[in-house]
Amino acid sequence: MLTTFAILTDGLVYAAYLFLVAVGLSLIFGVMKILNVTHGSFYAFGAYGAATAVGIYVERGWPDASGFLFMVLMAMAIGLVLGFVLERGVLRLVYGKDEVVIVLVTYAAFLILEDVIVLIWGPRSYGAYQPMVAAGSIEIGDLILSNYDIGLVAIAALVAVLSYWALKHTRYGRLLTVVIFDRETAAAFGINVTVVYTVTFIIGAMLGALGGAVMAPKISVTLGIGVEVIVLAFAVVAIGGMGSIEGALIGALIVGICRAAAVHLVPQLELFVIYAVMALVLIFRPYGLFTQAAPRKI
Amino acid sequence: MTAILSVHDLEKTFGSIVAARDITLEVPAQQTVGIIGANGAGKTTFINMITGHLRPTKGTIRLEDLDITGLPSREITRLGISRSFQVAQIFPSLTVFENMCAAAAAAGSNGAFARVLAPLKSPATIREADASIELFRIAAYRHALASTLPQGIRKLLDIAMAVVGSPRVLLLDEPTSGISVEEKFGVMDVVMSALKSRKLTVLFVEHDMEIVARFADRVLAFYDGTVIADGAPAAALADRRVQTLISGTKPDGEGHSHA
Amino acid sequence: MWSRANLFGALAFVAVAAAAPALPAWLVSLATIAFANALVVLGLVILWRAGLVPFGQALFYATGAYAVALLSRYAGWRDVFLLVAVGAAAAGVVAFLVGFLLARYRDIFFAMLSLAMSMILYGILVKTETLGSTDGFHVESGTFLGYEPHGRALNLALFWLVLGLSAVSAFLITLYFRTVAGALAMPARDNEIRLEFLGISVTRLIHLKLVISGILAGLGGALAALAVAHVDPNMAYWTTSGGFVFVTILAGVGSVAAAFVGSLVFELVRSIAIDLLPGFWQLILGSALLLTILFLPEGLGSLFYRLRRAPEKGS
Numbered sequence: 001m002l003t004t005f006a007i008l009t010d011g012l013v014y015a016a017y018l019f020l021v022a023v024g025l026s027l028i029f030g031v032m033k034i035l036n037v038t039h040g041s042f043y044a045f046g047a048y049g050a051a052t053a054v055g056i057y058v059e060r061g062w063p064d065a066s067g068f069l070f071m072v073l074m075a076m077a078i079g080l081v082l083g084f085v086l087e088r089g090v091l092r093l094v095y096g097k098d099e100v101v102i103v104l105v106t107y108a109a110f111l112i113l114e115d116v117i118v119l120i121w122g123p124r125s126y127g128a129y130q131p132m133v134a135a136g137s138i139e140i141g142d143l144i145l146s147n148y149d150i151g152l153v154a155i156a157a158l159v160a161v162l163s164y165w166a167l168k169h170t171r172y173g174r175l176l177t178v179v180i181f182d183r184e185t186a187a188a189f190g191i192n193v194t195v196v197y198t199v200t201f202i203i204g205a206m207l208g209a210l211g212g213a214v215m216a217p218k219i220s221v222t223l224g225i226g227v228e229v230i231v232l233a234f235a236v237v238a239i240g241g242m243g244s245i246e247g248a249l250i251g252a253l254i255v256g257i258c259r260a261a262a263v264h265l266v267p268q269l270e271l272f273v274i275y276a277v278m279a280l281v282l283i284f285r286p287y288g289l290f291t292q293a294a295p296r297k298i
Numbered sequence: 299m300t301a302i303l304s305v306h307d308l309e310k311t312f313g314s315i316v317a318a319r320d321i322t323l324e325v326p327a328q329q330t331v332g333i334i335g336a337n338g339a340g341k342t343t344f345i346n347m348i349t350g351h352l353r354p355t356k357g358t359i360r361l362e363d364l365d366i367t368g369l370p371s372r373e374i375t376r377l378g379i380s381r382s383f384q385v386a387q388i389f390p391s392l393t394v395f396e397n398m399c400a401a402a403a404a405a406g407s408n409g410a411f412a413r414v415l416a417p418l419k420s421p422a423t424i425r426e427a428d429a430s431i432e433l434f435r436i437a438a439y440r441h442a443l444a445s446t447l448p449q450g451i452r453k454l455l456d457i458a459m460a461v462v463g464s465p466r467v468l469l470l471d472e473p474t475s476g477i478s479v480e481e482k483f484g485v486m487d488v489v490m491s492a493l494k495s496r497k498l499t500v501l502f503v504e505h506d507m508e509i510v511a512r513f514a515d516r517v518l519a520f521y522d523g524t525v526i527a528d529g530a531p532a533a534a535l536a537d538r539r540v541q542t543l544i545s546g547t548k549p550d551g552e553g554h555s556h557a
Numbered sequence: 558m559w560s561r562a563n564l565f566g567a568l569a570f571v572a573v574a575a576a577a578p579a580l581p582a583w584l585v586s587l588a589t590i591a592f593a594n595a596l597v598v599l600g601l602v603i604l605w606r607a608g609l610v611p612f613g614q615a616l617f618y619a620t621g622a623y624a625v626a627l628l629s630r631y632a633g634w635r636d637v638f639l640l641v642a643v644g645a646a647a648a649g650v651v652a653f654l655v656g657f658l659l660a661r662y663r664d665i666f667f668a669m670l671s672l673a674m675s676m677i678l679y680g681i682l683v684k685t686e687t688l689g690s691t692d693g694f695h696v697e698s699g700t701f702l703g704y705e706p707h708g709r710a711l712n713l714a715l716f717w718l719v720l721g722l723s724a725v726s727a728f729l730i731t732l733y734f735r736t737v738a739g740a741l742a743m744p745a746r747d748n749e750i751r752l753e754f755l756g757i758s759v760t761r762l763i764h765l766k767l768v769i770s771g772i773l774a775g776l777g778g779a780l781a782a783l784a785v786a787h788v789d790p791n792m793a794y795w796t797t798s799g800g801f802v803f804v805t806i807l808a809g810v811g812s813v814a815a816a817f818v819g820s821l822v823f824e825l826v827r828s829i830a831i832d833l834l835p836g837f838w839q840l841i842l843g844s845a846l847l848l849t850i851l852f853l854p855e856g857l858g859s860l861f862y863r864l865r866r867a868p869e870k871g872s
């Protein structure tokens with residue numbers, strides 16, 4: 001019974017992490033049909049930026065709550081700038097080319113940014129654990145839960161609800177949905193797809209950076225965090241389907257719970273499980289669980 | 299003597315849409331059949347079923363004595379039924395000669411997958427390819443990239459590729475579509491003389507009634523998924539229903555007719 | 558059968574083999590790794606021409622490498638020819654099995670499924686003690702039909718082994734490109750329908766190409782395991798797959814030679830860059846890739862062909 005509860009809570013926290021990391025990628029994939037490898041850079045920049053922000057607010061003795069807000073805002077600002085520079089500077093040059101070529105371009109950009117991180121922050125690791133410590137923990141029976149983790153789940157839920165609402169109920173969100181469904185038809189209806197692309201990419205970047213920022217207090221912010229995260233995010237998006245918020249959520253939950261189950265029951269399968277689920281979903285529903293296969297245009 | 303191609307009670311539905319129904323007919327060897335009908339009348343569905351692209355919901359298709367209903371296209375091609383396409387399906391990145399070599403090599407493999415490791419330009423393949431190029435009079439374009447060909451030559455290449463494998467039955471889906479009116483007859487002349495010399499049974503879909511009248515031994519008129527007239531061109535084209543529903547000519551045959 | 562390009566290539570291989578004893582050991586080692594990797598790239602070229610870009614060739618590479626390492630460690634096998642043959646065969650079997658699934662997909666889904674497969678192997682390797690988990694394990698140096706070289710002799714022996722196998726592979730693949738399967742790669746990508754109506758199953762064609770590329774990648778991995786004398790799960794990680802894809806982009810898919818020359822140049826530049834400008838290698842590589850994709854989409858190999866008067870088509 002304890003194990004089941006532990007699996008559920010661990011799974012939920014891990015799912016929250018995966019969702020935050022994957023939602024931006026899913027959005028970009030859905031609207032622009034680009035598997036954006038640079039997403040890993042957004043995450044990493046967000047984490048490093050958060051570490052710097054934490055350093056600043058701790059040094060200045062700000063209260064934890066506003067410190068946390070500062071951290072989040074700093075990360076999102078970085079995401080905004082980075083997203084804008086990348087989209088206008090690099091991606092714009094390769095729109096219209098084969099989708100695999102575009103992925104490779106984002107991979108190249110990711111490599112460049114990895115070294116840029118070292119240039120800015122150096123090769124050392126950073127800690128940003130203060131917000132996590134400050135949040136404290138609660139006890140439920142024999143289990144100790146970190147309040148920060150609970151907060152993480154809450155933030156993920158909030159982002160999920162907000163994105164879902166924004167897509168379905170705001171004018172801009174509905175424009176995005178149309179572009180996700182069929183870019184050409186959207187353009188034929190007079191939607192300025194170029195602007196939509198830029199804005200979407202920036203939003204995706206900001207979400208990626210946000211993911212990195214809120215995870216920073218839980219991890220050691222060091223080289224290579226972007227590399228690991230990308231392939232996890234891909235797995236979640238492949239499972240959920242591109243451009244689908246519900247998909248990213250369900251995908252994150254599936255992967256999160258499966259991984260938690262593996263960790264508690266059969267630790268050897270931990271890494272295997274995520275990619276096995278991804279492979280299984282790709283086999284039966286290559287477009288993900290929540291997308292309709294696009295009809296082939298002859 | 300069995301007909302080379304026979305279909306019985308053929309039907310194809312897509313959910314509630316009936317694309318083809320109650321089609322029963324036999325085609326004797328070496329006959330040339332013209333298939334006419336408005337768009338959506340079921341002509342392409344009919345061809346797609348025979349060539350294995352679509353599976354009939356009811357009925358049977360036989361190649362001589364062999365039941366070929368529902369077999370995949372690859373099988374059907376190997377058994378001797380080939381087709382050409384409304385939009386010429388050629389390989390734009392290869393030259394005309396290479397396109398023909400590809401077709402000849404594929405035909406020569408006769409289904410054995412291991413044969414894909416045979417050289418593309420073997421002497422036998424080259425001979426076959428050259429023969430077809432000569433037959434269809436496209437030798438002038440031998441080394442041109444397929445993507446640069448004018449429409450008439452594209453269609454000829456498409457048909458040549460279907461013929462190189464020595465099929466017994468050939469289905470041509472609108473062989474003259476996209477070709478200017480002045481050139482249509484010229485192209486069909488080349489095609490038909492080539493096919494006759496190979497003793498093929500031919501079924502061709504056509505919208506131009508003059509071409510049908512000139513080249514077909516027999517006409518099948520499709521309307522609303524079924525065959526409404528079946529006979530010699532003079533009779534079928536004069537048929538009242540055909541004229542009302544398809545060719546739109548006045549009963550005494552005035553004016554150039556087009557479905 | 559022997560075109561001018563073939564002849565030139567054969568001569569180049571012989572020349573390099575003859576020159577090896579005169580070259581410094583570090584260069585010979587570097588070239589050994591470069592050619593082992595070039596085999597993986599050659600496999601990628603075969604798939605790339607058919608319009609498929611797998612992001613998980615590391616699956617076959619690691620299979621080949623670990624097969625060698627495991628047989629060496631647990632079964633005591635030492636003969637390099639045997640080890641390498643089994644490594645390549647093992648990778649080929651994996652490619653054959655995985656191919657039943659993978660060959661049905663195209664474009665980005667092919668890439669993603671391929672990636673998932675390689676990451677599954679990675680996950681297994683990392684978490685399994687007997688397979689060495691994250692640290693991997695050491696590979697004993699091999700014997701050459703009974704002869705057991707050490708030091709400089711081993712350095713040269715490995716190089717000649719890789720060179721010999723590379724030459725054989727290069728020749729075989731050149732022949733392959735003249736077969737129906739090899740020549741119809743681009744057409745298969747342009748027009749699957751037509752191929753099907755000609756009687757050729759495109760799915761089976763792709764399955765075949767996967768197996769060939771798997772064998773080549775496994776061969777490369779097996780040789781790498783011997784050359785580096787070590788295997789670790791990183792050989793199955795997605796960044797390793799990415800590395801092979803990069804070399805393919807830079808070298809271009811126009812010829813067999815490009816895979817080898819490109820790989821060699823890549824390793825040399827990487828060595829120099831890491832030596833002279835540590836901390837900038839990824840930046841340099843990323844920039845080189847970007848520039849290549851934007852301005853030389855056929856890779857650097859295409860430059861070479863533009864300089865010659867009458868380029869051989871897909872030599």
